[in-house]
Each structure stands twice: as structure tokens, then as C-alpha cells.
Amino acid sequence: MNFDLLILGAGPAGLCMTRALSGHGLTIGVVEQQPDSALREPAFDGREIALTQRSAATLRQLGLWQRIEQTDPAALSPLRDAQVLNGASPHTMRISHTLTRRSELGWLVSNHLIRRAAWDAAQEATRTHGDVHWFTSQPVRQARVQPDAAHITLADGSAHTARLLIAADSRFSNTRRAVGIGASQHDFGRTMLVCQMTHEADHEHVAWEWFGHGQTLALLPMNDDPATGAHRASAVLTLPHQQIDAMLALDEAAFGADMARRFGHRLGAMQLASTRHAYPLVGVYPHRLVAQRLACVGDAAVGMHPVTAHGFNFGLAGVETLSGLLRQAHASGHDIATTDLLARYQRQHRLATRPLYEATRLIAQLYTAESPPARLLREAALRVAERVTPFKRIVAASLAGGH
Numbered sequence: 001m002n003f004d005l006l007i008l009g010a011g012p013a014g015l016c017m018t019r020a021l022s023g024h025g026l027t028i029g030v031v032e033q034q035p036d037s038a039l040r041e042p043a044f045d046g047r048e049i050a051l052t053q054r055s056a057a058t059l060r061q062l063g064l065w066q067r068i069e070q071t072d073p074a075a076l077s078p079l080r081d082a083q084v085l086n087g088a089s090p091h092t093m094r095i096s097h098t099l100t101r102r103s104e105l106g107w108l109v110s111n112h113l114i115r116r117a118a119w120d121a122a123q124e125a126t127r128t129h130g131d132v133h134w135f136t137s138q139p140v141r142q143a144r145v146q147p148d149a150a151h152i153t154l155a156d157g158s159a160h161t162a163r164l165l166i167a168a169d170s171r172f173s174n175t176r177r178a179v180g181i182g183a184s185q186h187d188f189g190r191t192m193l194v195c196q197m198t199h200e201a202d203h204e205h206v207a208w209e210w211f212g213h214g215q216t217l218a219l220l221p222m223n224d225d226p227a228t229g230a231h232r233a234s235a236v237l238t239l240p241h242q243q244i245d246a247m248l249a250l251d252e253a254a255f256g257a258d259m260a261r262r263f264g265h266r267l268g269a270m271q272l273a274s275t276r277h278a279y280p281l282v283g284v285y286p287h288r289l290v291a292q293r294l295a296c297v298g299d300a301a302v303g304m305h306p307v308t309a310h311g312f313n314f315g316l317a318g319v320e321t322l323s324g325l326l327r328q329a330h331a332s333g334h335d336i337a338t339t340d341l342l343a344r345y346q347r348q349h350r351l352a353t354r355p356l357y358e359a360t361r362l363i364a365q366l367y368t369a370e371s372p373p374a375r376l377l378r379e380a381a382l383r384v385a386e387r388v389t390p391f392k393r394i395v396a397a398s399l400a401g402g403h
């Protein structure tokens with residue numbers, strides 16, 4: 001079949017891109033290796049996604065927010081403030097929503113709920129406009145770009161062409177590699193364990209990032225469990241992989257007790273409230289975000305370390321930028337795959353993402369280093385940052401938008 005656009009990968013970024021482009025006169029093919037059933041009812045994967053206010057606005061525009069709200073209003077948890085702690089030091093850096101005009105810095109939503117809402121929204125757009133063709137349970141076997149068209153071959157042997165390929169097939173994108181784009185990868189040598197927990201003390205909707213000695217902890221505040229009223233949060237523990245294996249092997253009671261100890265009993269008793277999931281931490285930044293008749297979005301464009309909670313926020317920003325340029329070009333009768341358009345997308349998205357990608361890499365390295373100078377340096381950095389209100393205002397504005 002022949003399309004204007006082929007979107008490769010129906011993760012949250014590919015699905016949001018599909019939803020953003022459907023209804024604008026373009027024919028779209030979407031290819032995904034997972035079956036329909038896994039896309040319709042995505043399994044819980046442990047990730048609670050911290051969304052900036054800008055991302056929340058984009059999700060409203062795409063109709064995802066309303067779907068999540070209708071299904072479960074308690075699924076959208078406000079993130080009022082954020083605090084950073086260093087080891088046993090009493091000094092914290094607090095970024096408060098009061099530095100902004102909003103009553104919260106951002107929001108937390110489970111990744112599987114975002115994926116489900118994105119699938120539903122893209123399916124509804126398909127029914128309304130009839131412009132999307134779905135190839136599910138179909139890994140892309142080959143991708144090739146040529147001056148006149150892009151070509152793909154799927155696992156069933158079928159071949160398809162498009163004017164433009166959009167690679168949304170994860171940070172280890174095969175499509176990106178197939179067309180010759182390399183990437184800088186940084187393996188942090190750490191694995192992140194994520195799960196939901198209930199706990200005795202109220203978190204007051206404050207997120208924690210706690211750089212302890214030999215471990216990094218984060219607490220992402222969720223709404224109380226609507227069924228039991230228990231205080232609830234997503235707990236995030238980063239350790240060398242062999243230690244994460246040991247944590248995964250603990251029974252529920254021992255895991256709860258160990259996490260309460262790791263959190264210094266500041267939240268009282270803690271209980272495991274979900275399955276546990278482990279993610280090895282590898283940051284990926286491609287050397288280019290575009291090639292002839294190809295653009296990368298989502299993690300395929302920027303594979304962030306999750307510590308600054310920006311992977312999907314950047315994914316949505318890329319969807320906004322690229323879909324805007326494509327809609328504009330198509331509406332004014334121009335080619336959607338010109339070198340100029342692709343270069344503009346690359347420029348804008350790099351500018352929006354590269355500084356935080358590099359800063360995140362440095363922060364993650366500094367805050368996992370165990371040498372005494374590194375400990376002193378991060379303590380000093382935290383104290384300075386806490387006192388510099390303009391710095392905190394900038395961080396708050398980057399989450400909440402405006403001032």
C-alpha cells in the first residue's frame with residue numbers, strides 16, 4: 001500500500017502522533033509489533049509519568065486527558081511541590097508551586113492509562129476520518145529511504161511505501177539504525193525499580209528525589225487509593241542491577257519493610273500495592289533526528305534518563321512540533337518531506353531537548369558518585385540552589401509554564 005505517512009511504533013508517542021495528524025487530509029499507516037489486545041488494554045508497567053502543565057494541555061487537546069478523567073478521576077494526581085534531598089543531610093531544595101501561578105507544578109498519570117487513552121483516541125480518529133490503516137502484530141523487518149519514496153517490509157512479507165517515515169519505535173529504534181543514523185548512548189550501570197506503595201504518613205503531594213549513599217530514591221505522590229483511602233505513591237529505587245534482583249526476590253512484607261527503612265521511616269510503614277518493574281538505565285541521543293524522508297519522534301528522538309521525568313514530555317513536544325509543521329505544509333500544498341521542513345523540526349526539537357538531556361546525564365552521574373568530593377559537591381550544589389530563588393523559579397516555570 002502507498003501512504004503519505006508511515007508511523008512505525010504505536011507506543012504513546014506514535015499513537016499521539018497518529019491522533020494529531022488524523023483528519024488533516026493525509027493518508028497514514030501505523031505499524032506496531034504488538035497485537036491489538038495489548039494496545040487496547042495495556043498492562044500496568046509500573047511507570048507513573050510526571051507531566052508538565054504544557055504536556056497536560058497537549059493531552060487535553062488530543063482528547064486523552066478527558067478519557068483518563070472519565071474512566072478514573074483519581075488517576076490524575078496533582079504534583080504540588082518537589083524536593084531534592086542529599087543523603088542524611090538536613091538541607092533540602094524545595095521547588096514550590098507558589099513560585100508559579102498554578103496550584104500544582106504538574107501531574108502524575110500511570111503510563112498504561114496514557115497508552116490506553118492514546119489508543120482509544122487514535123481509534124476514534126480512524127473511525128471518524130477513515131484515514132488511518134493499522135498494521136498490528138507486525139514487526140518492521142526492513143526500512144529503506146530513497147529520494148522518491150520510503151519503503152518498508154513487514155514480518156508477513158508485505159511491502160509498503162510512503163512520502164515520509166516517522167520512527168517512533170523506542171530509544172533503540174531499528175528504523176533509525178536502518179537509515180544510517182547513529183546515536184550516543186550512555187549506560188548508567190544502574191537499574192530502576194518502580195512500583196506503587198501505600199504508606200502511613202501523608203505525602204502532601206510533594207515529589208521527592210533523594211540521592212542517598214549507594215542508592216537513589218524517588219517518591220511520586222499519587223491520590224489516595226479511592227477504595228481504601230490509604231495514602232499512595234509510586235516508589236522509585238535506583239541501584240546496581242544485582243541489588244535490584246535481590247529486591248525483586250523479596251516477599252511483599254520484607255519488601256515493604258525494606259523500602260520503609262530505605263525511606264528513613266519518614267513515611268511510616270509502607271506496603272507494596274502493585275507489581276514491581278525494573279528498567280535498566282540507558283540514555284540515548286541520536287546524532288541526527290531526521291534523514292531523507294525520515295523523522296524520529298518520542299524516545300527514538302531523545303531517550304532520557306527518567307530522573308528528571310522528561311522522556312514523554314519531550315515526546316509530546318516533538319509530536320506538537322512535527323505534526324504542526326506537517327499539517328501546515330500539507331494545508332498550503334507543499335511537500336511534507338522536504339529537507340527544509342525536516343531540518344526545521346530537527347533544529348527546534350534539539351534546541352528544546354539537548355540542554356536538559358546533557359544536564360540530566362551530569363546530574364545522574366554526580367548524584368550516584370560515591371567519592372567524598374562528589375558528596376561534598378552535591379551538598380554544596382543543593383545548598384546554593386535552595387538559596388537562589390531565580391533558579392528555582394526557572395525550574396518551576398519549566399514544569400508549570402509561565403511564571
Ligand SMILES: Cc1cc2nc3c(=O)[nH]c(=O)nc-3n(C[C@H](O)[C@H](O)[C@H](O)COP(=O)(O)OP(=O)(O)OC[C@H]3O[C@@H](n4cnc5c(N)ncnc54)[C@H](O)[C@@H]3O)c2cc1C
Nearest residue numbers: 009011012013033050140169170298299309310311312313
Ligand atoms: C521508569 C521510567 C519512568 C519514567 N518516568 C517518566 C516521567 O515521569 N515523565 C516523562 O515524561 N517520561 C517518563 N518516562 C519516559 C516515558 O515512559 C517514555 O518517554 C515513553 O514511554 C516513550 O514512548 P515512545 O512511544 O517513544 O516509545 P515506546 O514506549 O518505547 O514505544 C515504542 C513502540 O514501538 C514498537 N516497536 C519497536 N520496534 C518495532 C518494530 N521493529 N516494529 C514495529 N513496532 C516496533 C514497540 O512495540 C512500542 O510499542 C519514564 C520511563 C521509565 C522507564
